[in-house]
Amino acid sequence: MPEFRTLKKGDIGVAKALWEEAFPEDAGEFSDWYFQNRFCPAQCYGLFAGETLLSMGQVAQDALFVNGKTMPANFIRGVATAKAFEGRGYASLLLGKVLEELALHGQEISILKTFIHPFYRRLGYEVYSCRSVQEVAAAQNGDAVCARYQSIEEISELKLEQILDCYRAYLRGKSGYLWRSKSYFRQMLQEALDVGGGILLAVGEPVKGYCIAYPQNETLFAEEMVASCKEQIQAFERVAREMRLSFSYLSFEPGGEPDAMARAVCAKRLLEQTVCQGGARIRVVDDIIKENEGTWQIEAEGKKIFVKKVLGEPDICLTAGELSVLCLGGCLQKELPEKVERLWRRTQTGIFEQY
Numbered sequence: 001m002p003e004f005r006t007l008k009k010g011d012i013g014v015a016k017a018l019w020e021e022a023f024p025e026d027a028g029e030f031s032d033w034y035f036q037n038r039f040c041p042a043q044c045y046g047l048f049a050g051e052t053l054l055s056m057g058q059v060a061q062d063a064l065f066v067n068g069k070t071m072p073a074n075f076i077r078g079v080a081t082a083k084a085f086e087g088r089g090y091a092s093l094l095l096g097k098v099l100e101e102l103a104l105h106g107q108e109i110s111i112l113k114t115f116i117h118p119f120y121r122r123l124g125y126e127v128y129s130c131r132s133v134q135e136v137a138a139a140q141n142g143d144a145v146c147a148r149y150q151s152i153e154e155i156s157e158l159k160l161e162q163i164l165d166c167y168r169a170y171l172r173g174k175s176g177y178l179w180r181s182k183s184y185f186r187q188m189l190q191e192a193l194d195v196g197g198g199i200l201l202a203v204g205e206p207v208k209g210y211c212i213a214y215p216q217n218e219t220l221f222a223e224e225m226v227a228s229c230k231e232q233i234q235a236f237e238r239v240a241r242e243m244r245l246s247f248s249y250l251s252f253e254p255g256g257e258p259d260a261m262a263r264a265v266c267a268k269r270l271l272e273q274t275v276c277q278g279g280a281r282i283r284v285v286d287d288i289i290k291e292n293e294g295t296w297q298i299e300a301e302g303k304k305i306f307v308k309k310v311l312g313e314p315d316i317c318l319t320a321g322e323l324s325v326l327c328l329g330g331c332l333q334k335e336l337p338e339k340v341e342r343l344w345r346r347t348q349t350g351i352f353e354q355y
Contacts, residue, residue: 002047002048002049002054002090002093003047003048003049004045004046004047004048004094004097005045005046005048006041006042006043006044006045006046007041007042007044007045007046007056008041009041011041011046011053012035012039012041014051014052014053015035015039015041015044015046015053015056016031016035016039018053018056018080018082019031019034019035019078019080021080021082021083022080022081022083023080029195030195030196033191033195034191037187037190037191038187038191039058040058043058043059043060043061044056044057044058044059044078045057045058045059045094045097045098045101046094047090047093047094052082053082054081054082054085054090055079055080055081055082055085055090055091055093055094056078056079056080056094057076057077057078057079057080057091057094057095057098058076058077058078059074059075059076059077059098059102059110060073060074060075060077061073061074061075062075062178062179062180062184063178063179063181064109064111064176064177064178064179065171065174065175065176065177065178065179066109066175066176066273066274066327066328066329067175067274067276067328067329067344067345067347069273069274070179071108071109071273072107072108072109073109073110073111073178074102074107074109074110074111074265075110075111075112075178075353076095076098076110076111076112077112077355078355079091079094079095091119092119092122092123095123096123096288099123099124099263099265099288099289100288100289102265103265103266103289103291103292106266106269107265107266107269108264108265108266108269108270108273109262109263109264109265109270109324109327109328110125110262110263110265111128111176111260111261111262111351112125112260112261112262113259113260113261113351113353113354113355114261117258117261120261121261121321123263123288124263124264124286124287124288124289124319124320124321125261125262125263125321126261126262126263126319126321126322126324126325126332127258127259127260127261127325128176128260128261128262128324128325128328128330128349129176129252129259129260129330129349129350129351130252130253130254130255130256130257130258130259131250131251131252131256131257131259131350132250132251132253132255132256132257133221133248133249133250133251134248134249134250134251135246135247135248136233136234136236136237136246136247136248136249137237138237138241139234139237139238140234141238143231144203144204144231144232144234144235145203145204145205145235146201146202146203146235146236146238146239147201147202147203148199148200148201148239149193149199149200149201149202150193150199150200151193151194152186152189152190152193152194153194155189155200159202159207160182160185160186160189161182162202162206162207163185163200163202163207163210164180164182164185165207166207166208166209166210166226167180167185167226168180169228170226170228173347173348174347174348174349174350175328175329175330175347175348175349176260176262176328176329176330176349176350176351177350177351177352178351178352178353189212192212196214197214197215198212198213198214198223199212199213199214199215199220200212200213201213201235201236201239203227203232203235203236204232208228208232209225209226209227209228209229209232209235210225210226211224211225211226211227211236211249212224212225213225213236213240213247213249215243215245218245218246219240219245219246219247219248220236220239220240220243220245220246220247220248221248221249221250222236222247222248222249222250223250223352223354224250224352225249225250233249236249250352252348252349252350254331259350259351260349260350260351261321262321262324262325262328263319263320263321263324264284264286264292264320264321264323264324264327265289265320266289266291266292267284267286267291267292267296267320267323268296268307270323270324270327271296271298271305271307271323271327272305272307273327274327274328274344275298275300275305275307275327275343275344276300276343276344276345277300277342277343278298278300278339278342278343279297279298279299279300279339279343280298280315280316280337280339280340280342280343281295281296281297281298281310281312281313281314281315282295282296282298282314282315282316282317282318282323282340283295283296283314283316283317283318284296284317284318284319284320284323285317285318285319285320286319286320288320289320292320294309295309295310295311295312295314296308296309296310297309297310298343300343315337315339315340316336316337316340322334325349326340326343326344327344328347328349329344329345329346329347329349330346330347330349331346
């Protein structure tokens with residue numbers, strides 16, 4: 001049986017080599033920057049056979065914004081298995097042990113971004129947001145002033161605070177996004193602009209809207225756009241046109257392609273943190289975290305939420321992933337009993353981070 005443990009400083013070299021083998025497009029400048037500035041061995045778990053790193057995955061505990069509250073996101077990132085050991089179930093074994101470790105520490109939820117949703121659904125995750133690309137038609141000239149930045153060094157502390165304020169205002173009434181600190185945002189912009197070759201466009205003084213965009217073929221594509229009105233989006237499009245590019249942006253409206261996924265880690269704690277009103281019985285099915293298995297009685301009395309295991313017929317049966325989607329304020333592709341529907345407020349869900 002492989003050894004499961006967190007990585008140490010002495011493992012950074014083999015972790016970087018595995019990353020570059022799994023993600024060859026990152027080899028070179030980005031990989032060098034990432035492992036110098038962002039990689040934290042204490043937040044990375046690995047499976048080892050002696051000194052050989054078979055599989056690894058990072059768990060970032062950045063704050064997750066959930067219906068006006070925050071909790072650790074336990075954001076799974078950079079899952080990779082050495083090519084010589086692929087197809088042996090090591091990634092599944094690794095992530096199962098990671099989830100058990102998170103449960104031991106009482107963590108409520110875990111999220112991730114992926115393009116292989118069936119794999120993570122087998123581990124109990126479920127899709128909580130969808131993504132689509134929206135193209136913007138050419139706009140007439142307007143009055144909105146749009147500043148352009150190509151390096152973090154060009155952005156003052158005051159401007160950074162204004163952009164962060166825009167982002168946090170955007171989160172009102174939403175769920176599933178990361179609640180960013182100023183230092184996190186600065187590092188994120190450094191990665192996007194100075195390492196990734198992107199640009200930051202900011203509208204207004206003080207800033208009222210912004211986007212982080214990348215030239216791709218003949219399009220300026222905004223992987224992150226925070227805009228409060230049509231005029232701001234048109235201002236971004238005009239800058240793209242000045243660059244002889246069209247403009248498009250990432251949207252999280254319902255009906256798009258599957259995007260982010262989540263699953264309950266400690267179902268009881270997640271319910272206690274997210275239920276708003278009413279009462280119901282929910283049976284949770286979880287093949288990995290056995291403490292979640294069973295029927296949970298939920299009762300909301302004012303601001304107090306009571307959750308306990310009971311016997312008897314449930315109102316609905318949910319996987320750990322499906323439960324997390326409802327706790328985030330999202331919707332499932334199944335009909336819910338009215339008493340279950342009433343437990344949570346519905347919100348728009350999404351997340352800009354790609355990993």
